Amino acid sequence: MGKLEGKVAFITGAARGQGRSHALRLAQEGADIIAVDLCEQVGTIDYPMSTQEDLDETVRQVEALDRRIHAVKVDVRDQAAMKAAYAAGVAELGPVDIVLGNAGIAPLGSAEPDPERTFDEVVAINLKGVWNTVWVAAQDMIDRGQGGAIVLTSSTQGLTGRGSDGSAAAIGYAAAKHGVVGLMRSFANWLGPYGIRVNTVHPTGVHTPMVENEVIGRYVEENADAAAMVANLMPIDLIDAVDISNAVLYLVSDDGRYVSGVTLPVDAGFTAR
Amino acid sequence: MTGLLEGKVAFITGAARGQGRSHAVRMAEEGADVIAVDLCAQIGTVPYGMATPEDLAETVRQVEALDRRIVASTVDVRDSAGLQSALDDGVAQLGGLDVVSANAGVFSTARFEDLTDDQWDDMIGVNLTGVFRTARAAVPHLKANPDGGAMVLTSSTAGVKGIPNAAHYVAAKHGVVGLMKTLANELAPHRIRVNSLHPTTVDTDMIQNPAMYGLFRPDLGTSATREDAEAGFRTTNKLDVPWVESIDISNALVWLCSDLARYVTGVQLPVDAGNLVK
Ligand SMILES: NC(=O)c1ccc[n+]([C@@H]2O[C@H](COP(=O)([O-])OP(=O)(O)OC[C@H]3O[C@@H](n4cnc5c(N)ncnc54)[C@H](O)[C@@H]3O)[C@@H](O)[C@H]2O)c1
Numbered sequence: 418m419g420k421l422e423g424k425v426a427f428i429t430g431a432a433r434g435q436g437r438s439h440a441l442r443l444a445q446e447g448a449d450i451i452a453v454d455l456c457e458q459v460g461t462i463d464y465p466m467s468t469q470e471d472l473d474e475t476v477r478q479v480e481a482l483d484r485r486i487h488a489v490k491v492d493v494r495d496q497a498a499m500k501a502a503y504a505a506g507v508a509e510l511g512p513v514d515i516v517l518g519n520a521g522i523a524p525l526g527s528a529e530p531d532p533e534r535t536f537d538e539v540v541a542i543n544l545k546g547v548w549n550t551v552w553v554a555a556q557d558m559i560d561r562g563q564g565g566a567i568v569l570t571s572s573t574q575g576l577t578g579r580g581s582d583g584s585a586a587a588i589g590y591a592a593a594k595h596g597v598v599g600l601m602r603s604f605a606n607w608l609g610p611y612g613i614r615v616n617t618v619h620p621t622g623v624h625t626p627m628v629e630n631e632v633i634g635r636y637v638e639e640n641a642d643a644a645a646m647v648a649n650l651m652p653i654d655l656i657d658a659v660d661i662s663n664a665v666l667y668l669v670s671d672d673g674r675y676v677s678g679v680t681l682p683v684d685a686g687f688t689a690r
Numbered sequence: 691m692t693g694l695l696e697g698k699v700a701f702i703t704g705a706a707r708g709q710g711r712s713h714a715v716r717m718a719e720e721g722a723d724v725i726a727v728d729l730c731a732q733i734g735t736v737p738y739g740m741a742t743p744e745d746l747a748e749t750v751r752q753v754e755a756l757d758r759r760i761v762a763s764t765v766d767v768r769d770s771a772g773l774q775s776a777l778d779d780g781v782a783q784l785g786g787l788d789v790v791s792a793n794a795g796v797f798s799t800a801r802f803e804d805l806t807d808d809q810w811d812d813m814i815g816v817n818l819t820g821v822f823r824t825a826r827a828a829v830p831h832l833k834a835n836p837d838g839g840a841m842v843l844t845s846s847t848a849g850v851k852g853i854p855n856a857a858h859y860v861a862a863k864h865g866v867v868g869l870m871k872t873l874a875n876e877l878a879p880h881r882i883r884v885n886s887l888h889p890t891t892v893d894t895d896m897i898q899n900p901a902m903y904g905l906f907r908p909d910l911g912t913s914a915t916r917e918d919a920e921a922g923f924r925t926t927n928k929l930d931v932p933w934v935e936s937i938d939i940s941n942a943l944v945w946l947c948s949d950l951a952r953y954v955t956g957v958q959l960p961v962d963a964g965n966l967v968k
């Protein structure tokens with residue numbers, strides 16, 4: 418018997434990387450999945466973003482676990498489209514118990530011809546996109562009266578600005594990820610009385626296509642400060658997506674039934690040094 | 691299904707009852723053998739009954755009922771030599787050490803200007819120095835473990851924020867965080883992870899007693915009951931519960947000590963029903 422038998426999880430950025438890992442980990446524990454992803458390039462990002470094929474692969478892998486999945490190509494910045502995607506998922510799979518605001522971009526190392534645009538885009542996706550994600554689900558969760566659990570993916574850069582180089586990318590990313598903590602704390606206060614718990618996870622560098630690409634690789638190599646962004650206490654550089662999924666699973670399952678309002682680093686000691 | 695702590699050995703202080711017993715049983719369910727210590731005696735400045743030898747015997751019974759081994763000793767966490775020999779003996783019998791729960795603690799209250807030297811000394815002695823001694827006794831054993839290990843120090847929401855009328859407790863529990871952060875830095879190269887837990891009120895004898903009820907119902911004093919105090923406890927949390935259960939702290943502990951959290955170190959993890967975010 419899984420820890421999430423009969424639950425439905427709404428997950429953004431689920432085409433690949435951590436989002437796919439979360440979908441699979443939760444499905445392994447019995448949850449059905451509403452998966453959304455942009456599956457397109459965004460203008461300020463030079464590394465390859467996910468594709469429709471990636472999202473199809475998530476669908477295939479969840480179905481291989483005998484769980485149901487409703488996948489939608491949608492932009493977290495578009496609240497109306499998010500509302501529709503969420504509603505279609507609920508119509509097919511039933512009401513949502515779990516929300517994971519995971520979609521994000523990392524413009525660090527991408528060309529920055531227009532810093533204002535870089536800043537605006539990362540804040541729009543990494544901060545407002547997270548607000549949209551919770552916003553389209555929260556009222557239903559309140560009305561249903563069954564509680565629930567929300568986990569927002571911040572970053573070590575949501576707790577420290579260590580390693581920043583003054584680029585709009587680095588500052589915008591850190592500001593948005595710090596902003597996610599503000600969202601979480603506000604949501605936790607708003608939704609706590611309804612039994613809906615809200616927490617953030619703060620990964621250090623994770624083995625995903627977001628960082629395992631030439632753009633970010635070059636950035637870390639060429640930028641002395643950036644090395645500080647990936648210097649962990651434990652003797653490991655990058656951790657695995659499943660490590661974040663295991664933290665998310667603890668937070669959304671009954672094991673964490675009284676954990677709310679918490680910023681949980683999964684960072685090999687990065688923020689403790 | 692294999693447990694999350696199969697084949698591991700856990701050292702738990704304050705294991706006679708309450709959270710400590712729950713930790714012992716929960717870890718045993720996940721496959722761990724247990725080295726349990728508890729004072730099993732009263733400390734003069736503590737305003738509620740502390741654990742007894744019978745309590746520790748009951749923990750032993752419950753762990754053995756799960757077909758796990760347990761080595762239990764009556765020892766004071768303030769007693770370095772006693773603690774070291776109890777741990778060394780347990781490690782010798784059970785074949786190593788993997789995880790540590792520094793859980794033993796006491797609680798008492800007083801207005802700041804009324805705090806006595808004895809209250810202060812007992813509190814710092816048990817809740818801070820006791821944690822230091824527990825960790826110091828354990829570190830050589832953990833370093834000797836090629837797989838590294840995990841240590842979890844039990845602090846409190848009062849290890850993150852202040853509360854009135856318990857300056858000694860708040861100081862000790864904040865001190866535990868300082869220990870945790872230092873140890874996380876010092877031990878990371880050895881793959882030893884160190885984290886702290888920050889419970890809100892937990893349904894144990896430490897708070898389920900007339901002295902505590904009276905704090906929440908000064909109008910009733912020590913004649914206040916659990917029912918009288920419940921609403922007061924509830925107001926401290928954001929989630930609609932007066933307290934959490936020992937099992938909730940144990941579940942956090944098991945997660946932190948298991949491979950599921952293999953890259954979690956230096957973290958203060960509240961299990962607090964939203965007490966701190968409120
Ligand atoms: N990989 C790391 O080192 C790391 C470290 C800390 C935090 N994070 C955060 O973890 C989260 C997941 O990232 P990942 O590592 O899996 O990277 P990833 O690039 O593999 O996955 C991110 C997913 O989000 C999707 N996405 C991006 N913009 C979107 C939008 N506007 N609408 C819908 N979907 C969108 C992408 O298409 C992609 O599938 C992100 O929020 C990221 O900032 C990553």
Ligand SMILES: NC(=O)c1ccc[n+]([C@@H]2O[C@H](COP(=O)([O-])OP(=O)(O)OC[C@H]3O[C@@H](n4cnc5c(N)ncnc54)[C@H](O)[C@@H]3O)[C@@H](O)[C@H]2O)c1
Nearest residue numbers: 704708709728729741766767793794795846891892894896
């Ligand atoms: N109960 C709560 O509301 C609460 C909240 C936050 C934190 N905590 C902390 O949780 C831990 C466990 O407390 P509990 O709630 O299980 O209370 P408890 O009183 O039931 O258990 C504490 C145990 O520690 C033992 N102990 C005390 N002093 C000792 C010493 N000098 N040497 C060895 N053993 C000793 C006691 O005998 C007892 O068995 C403590 O550190 C406490 O401060 C409790």
